Amino acid sequence: MQKDDVLRLMRDPNLLPSEKQVLLSNIAAQAAAMDMPCYIVGGFVRDLLLGKPVNDLDVIVEGDAIKFGKSLVKTFGGKLTFHDKFHTAIWHLPPTFDLQPSTLDLITARKETYLMPGALPTVTPSTIEDDLRRRDFTINCMAIRIDGDHFGELLDPLKGQADLEEGLIRILHPQSFIDDPTRIFRAIRYEARYSFNLEPSTLNRINAKALDVIPRLSGERIRHELDLIFEEENSAQMISRAGELGLFEKIHPRLPLFNPNYSYFLEMDSTLGIPTSKSEIGYMLWLMDLLEDDIMSIGQRLNFTSDLTYSVWAVSQLKKSLPFLVGSSPSVWTYALEKLPLLSIYVVYLVAREDALLDFLSIWRHVKPHTTGNDLKARGLQPGPQFGKILQEIRSAWLDGVLSSKTEEDVLLEKLLAEIS
Ligand code: ATP
Ligand code: MG
Numbered sequence: 001m002q003k004d005d006v007l008r009l010m011r012d013p014n015l016l017p018s019e020k021q022v023l024l025s026n027i028a029a030q031a032a033a034m035d036m037p038c039y040i041v042g043g044f045v046r047d048l049l050l051g052k053p054v055n056d057l058d059v060i061v062e063g064d065a066i067k068f069g070k071s072l073v074k075t076f077g078g079k080l081t082f083h084d085k086f087h088t089a090i091w092h093l094p095p096t097f098d099l100q101p102s103t104l105d106l107i108t109a110r111k112e113t114y115l116m117p118g119a120l121p122t123v124t125p126s127t128i129e130d131d132l133r134r135r136d137f138t139i140n141c142m143a144i145r146i147d148g149d150h151f152g153e154l155l156d157p158l159k160g161q162a163d164l165e166e167g168l169i170r171i172l173h174p175q176s177f178i179d180d181p182t183r184i185f186r187a188i189r190y191e192a193r194y195s196f197n198l199e200p201s202t203l204n205r206i207n208a209k210a211l212d213v214i215p216r217l218s219g220e221r222i223r224h225e226l227d228l229i230f231e232e233e234n235s236a237q238m239i240s241r242a243g244e245l246g247l248f249e250k251i252h253p254r255l256p257l258f259n260p261n262y263s264y265f266l267e268m269d270s271t272l273g274i275p276t277s278k279s280e281i282g283y284m285l286w287l288m289d290l291l292e293d294d295i296m297s298i299g300q301r302l303n304f305t306s307d308l309t310y311s312v313w314a315v316s317q318l319k320k321s322l323p324f325l326v327g328s329s330p331s332v333w334t335y336a337l338e339k340l341p342l343l344s345i346y347v348v349y350l351v352a353r354e355d356a357l358l359d360f361l362s363i364w365r366h367v368k369p370h371t372t373g374n375d376l377k378a379r380g381l382q383p384g385p386q387f388g389k390i391l392q393e394i395r396s397a398w399l400d401g402v403l404s405s406k407t408e409e410d411v412l413l414e415k416l417l418a419e420i421s
Contacts, residue, residue: 001049001161007152009048019099024146027059030072032148037062038264039109039128039143039155046139049164050194058105060143062128065089065108072106074392079111110134114179118216121179129157137190137202138163138170163199170199177210181217185225188241192234207243214250214380219303222251226302230282236263238283252301254294258286265350272361274342280308284347307341309408310348314344322352330356331396334364367392370406371413379417390416 009015010024024040031038039060047054061068068336069080077094087108091097109131112121117311121134134140138160145153163170169187171177177184184206191198198206214222229238236258242248243257262285266278283304287295295316299309318340325336333356337345342361350359371394376387391415397403397412 001154003152003154006048006154009051010152015048015051019097020054020057023093023097023099023104024057025151026076028148028151029144030075031061031068031146034063034068034071036068036147037128037145037150038068038147039145041132041143042140045142045144045154046160046164048144049161055405056101056105058107059107060107060128060131062109064125069106079417083246086123093416101267107131113130117178118181120212128155132158133172134171136176136180136186138172139168139190139196139394141172153286158303165200166197167194168199169196169202171202171205174201174205177205178213179211181213182221182225183223184214184245184247185229185242188245189229189232191233192237211246211250214247218302223302227277227279230266230279232237233267235278235282236260236266239286245323252298254290255298256286256290259289262286262351265347268350271343271346274349274361275341279341280311281347283308284312284344285351286314287312288319288347288351290316292316306368310320311341311344315347318344318348319352322348322354325356326354328356329396330359330364330399330401333360334367334399338365364399367395367398369398370409381417386420390420 011021013021018023027038040057040401041060044054044057052251059065065087066080066082066084066089069091071084072078072091077093077096080089081092082089083123089102089106091106093104109128110123111126111130112123113136114121117288128143132143132155135141138158140160141156141158142160143155145151145155158172165192167249169190171183171187173323178244187202187206190196226239229235229242232238239258240263248255248257265285266282287298290298295313296309299312304312306387316336319336321336325333328336337357337360345361348354349361352408369391371391373387373391375389377383381390392402393416394409394412398409403409403412406412
């Protein structure tokens with residue numbers, strides 16, 4: 001692609017909002033002033049060339065990214081945090097740029113070596129070409145130079161543009177997935193996100209030898225990849241592809257395929273206002289039909305928070321106990337459900353379509369008596385188990401439709417007080 005064409009894309013406000021264009025030209029000017037070759041790399045270039053709006057900016061310099069960051073802060077303000085060991089910095093942009101995300105990664109062009117498959121690489125400063133060669137797929141290995149007169153020059157030593165045009169995901173060398181099997185997850189994500197294909201020899205490299213490195217990945221890293229999959233629009237397609245390719249048994253021997261009957265629920269928007277993330281729902285749907293022990297052990301392998309493990313477990317328990325609850329009165333449902341995470345109840349509702357669950361989430365859980373503990377105290381009752389019992393009886397009467405007015409509640413309260421006196 002010619003410089004003019006790249007410039008045209010970079011100036012398109014539908015692809016790159018004008019505030020980000022301002023930020024870019026400021027960075028470009030600063031880099032030129034410091035004689036530091038400076039590039040935008042990775043997803044930015046890929047999405048720009050695809051004519052899609054770009055998200056995060058990754059800035060690479062041939063030179064010291066920390067020094068560069070410090071000079072940006074000096075000129076434009078904001079704050080810098082940095083990692084001496086990795087030669088990287090994060091620029092916390094000053095509010096004047098008015099940008100989301102409000103941070104920018106500044107990276108020193110580097111070379112990486114893998115001492116051991118599946119471990120994190122060792123890093124040494126180097127050239128942009130070396131930096132592109134450490135990356136995952138050709139379509140992610142392009143850079144656009146931005147300092148001074150170079151603004152808009154496309155660097156494509158690994159022929160990413162050709163693969164982008166043909167819709168191919170291609171690794172850079174045969175050892176790639178063995179060095180870092182998280183790339184297998186990434187390949188699956190790009191494949192479904194862009195409706196691309198895995199280039200045949202790349203697909204071949206997702207073989208037993210590469211899969212055998214997956215057990216060495218930390219739970220944290222695998223869960224991060226799975227989270228990213230669930231956050232995507234075509235997550236159902238991605239997660240079933242990951243299963244077909246044999247990734248799951250390498251993560252945990254009892255990690256099942258994703259039930260295709262539940263795929264639809266991955267794409268749903270509504271959660272009835274219950275705060276959640278798509279990945280939480282994803283794990284619940286994926287693991288709910290497992291035995292308790294397997295849920296615990298998979299949760300451990302994937303380094304779930306205890307809350308997430310509990311929520312998944314709650315889904316499985318509730319789903320199993322549904323047949324025993326069906327036909328119960330609203331108060332029985334309410335007291336059974338009240339201890340469980342709302343999202344777990346919602347997910348069981350999605351798959352079981354039991355109306356009582358929806359009634360609980362939207363109505364019953366909010367039903368409270370007019371009478372409060374303070375009222376009971378005012379009536380001379382000592383706080384204790386009696387308290388809760390009386391309030392619960394009144395609440396049940398509301399839930400089950402026995403009461404329909406405050407006057408009726410008062411009558412019931414008198415009756416209950418009389419019973420204990
Ligand atoms: P996305 O739109 O999914 O964020 P991205 O290309 O921005 O795509 P990031 O995960 O943000 O992806 O990573 C930024 C860049 O870092 C990638 O484009 C790729 O070049 C490189 N990269 C990320 N993860 C790896 C990896 N595991 N191995 C090699 N290179 C990687
Ligand atoms: Mg990104």
